[in-house]
Amino acid sequence: MPPAPAPARFAFVASSSSSAQTARRQLTDRYGNHDPDEADVIIPLGGDGFMLESMHRYMGLGTPMFGMNRGTIGFLMNAYDADSLPERVAQAHLQPLRPLKMTAESEGGARLEAVAFNEVSMLRQERQAAKLRILINGRERMDELICDGIIVATAAGSTAYNLSANGPIIPIGSPMLALTPISPFRPRRWRGALLPAAAHIRVEVIERWKRPVSAVADHNEARNVISVEIAEDPEAEVRMLFDADHNLEERILTEQFSFG
Template sequence: MNQSAPPPTSTESKAVATRKLAFVASETDEAQRALAALSERYGNVDADEADMVVALGGDGLMLQTLHAHMASCKPIYGMNRGSVGFLMNEYREDNLPDRLAKADVTTIRPLELTALDEDGNEHEALAINEVSLLRQTSQAARLRISVDGKVRLEELVCDGIIVATPAGSTAYNLSAHGPILPITAQLLALTPISAFRPRRWRGALLPNGAQVDIEILEADKRPVSASADHTEIRRVTRVSVRESTRAKGVIMFDSDHGWDERILSEMFRY
């Protein structure tokens, strides 16, 4: 526990009395120390009883926490105690209730993945960041891509392909040279991974209401896996991806360093 942390002020105590906070943390020592310090200072209730959840860790923990609370739409506020923190706010122990009261609230619509595997089994999963298809062997994948029922690319030979939300556009999508999308953009990024043919195809921007259907050609010879955030399905033969109209995650950012500012900073990073 951080012994140097001062006791809560009267203002903080009053704010805490009206807000029930649930703290969750990754397993790192740094995150666990933060959990102990903040729990003692502000109290820590079960997530089911909380008004909001404070996640202490990196982006991986934030994704897990958003997935866990999509059904309740409970707001999630993250503080960075991990190695990657694009989805997280700066860690500070002081004035947390005031920061929460002033935070900007953003609603994220996840992607719905429906995948058919080689045995004919259907799988469903949600993705806050992206749905990605990846080759499973040394041979490149061969994919046929349709948008809203119309074939747009008869054959894409590649290592894989990504369908990314605005929230996920700065993650795997950006590493694959896909576009960064403002969080309020009603768009999805369709980004190839190491496209071999057509070599010059760089992907597409799609309306967020579009449905993307991907058929794996020669699936037995060139197996492909599909992943929705942390959920993986092996040896898929057909995949459908669309934005969910039912599920949503609620994320909070400090008003002086909100999502739009993070996106702009990332766009001008060199």
Template sequence: MAVRPSSSPPPRLAFVSAATPSAREAKARLEKRYGKVTTADADIVVALGGDGLMLQALHHNMRRLKPIYGMNLGTVGFLLNTFRETGLLERLRKARQVMLNPLRMIAVDTRGKATEVTAINEVSLFRSSRQTARIAVAVDGKKRLPELHCDGVLVATPAGSTAYNLSAHGPILPLGAGLLALTPINAFRPRRWRGALLSRTSRVEFTILDPRKRPVAAAADSVEIANVVKVTVTEATDIRLTLLFDPEHDLEERILKEQFVP
């Protein structure tokens, strides 16, 4: 779906960049060429950097509902388009929209403090000591694993399934699958458990067993909460993020291709 018909006035663009010299220089050149407005006044936010900068831009604009078009000036750039200074307005006119719902994490620590954070890629739990974590896993109120011994465990969205989830040997999820990936990180017991595919409507609850002897931290993208005792993960259905992609760099096609990488 194109952003707007060609007869419409050009969109107001807000450029955001990573802190690298190449990204900052590109931002200055693009602002000189296409003009600039604040993100609050923009029709489209253009993110210049890598996947980390793209995630940051999505988080910063989560409540503004601004479409975000990324151009890769980082390393992998899975969530971004190819960088090119010329022809940007035409590319935006032809861009396809991808709608994403992030995850909502509510983490309760050993002091009883509850913290709510959103995650676009995944919510991860990690052991914080040399000893393995012991975690009980419940889905929709039903205990599925009374005791998981592991280095950690994560819940990934389809968009995040090709990131850390894939490195942890989790499944790649097509965007339209309506699924979340529940993936262990180095499970020791039960040793053969490789995770589960869950409906996107699932409520996943992790209870940390023996949290003082075997402390666990929870992370939602780049936000980490130390010494958690309970973590609940659901899809944030009230938040919809819009990413823009060139037709030849469609996110759904990229995810499909990842499943055939030898």
């Protein structure tokens, strides 16, 4: 008879909120706690913002992550329950997520490289609308877009800022990206585009001395950008775990029929 498998080693990491810290103490007392680089599963406790921070922080470990909601919305999290955690994790649905890589060039030659699991957004910095030129795979697709900004969203991020800007929801696992304008003024009726995940996107800022623009990859920001290049990062990935009866694919489907 083969030996029983060793119990999973959990690393409980928590946001600074009192509910997350209380949950971390309860779970540690019950299941023990390990350093993230020694754990079999990392358990972030908090909201979606903390989950994104954890994805960035521990991405290089390649360790699966099973988040539990101690925040507000918790779209990227599982429901919090201190009971039967090893069984839930063992039965969880594995969903790999691959981020976007942003390379932003700013005035003075500064460059920022950052990854985004939700979206890369470009936003006007001052009172005047941004004026942008869009190229896809080296070919100009729009010579001038006047707007408050644009968003390039992954499938996982399509229900976040992208949805609030009237962008499309993309089913998880679809090899697509959403390119969505924010308050477009010219062309006024342009609602954006769906692009292959393999697309290389370049956005250039027109009249940048008059209409400054910032670029943000999740939470990393570059100011006064000249141009931004965006493409899926083929070398980066996080492995997310979701309860089998409420996995990320089901959440995205549910979101499309929600009117709240």
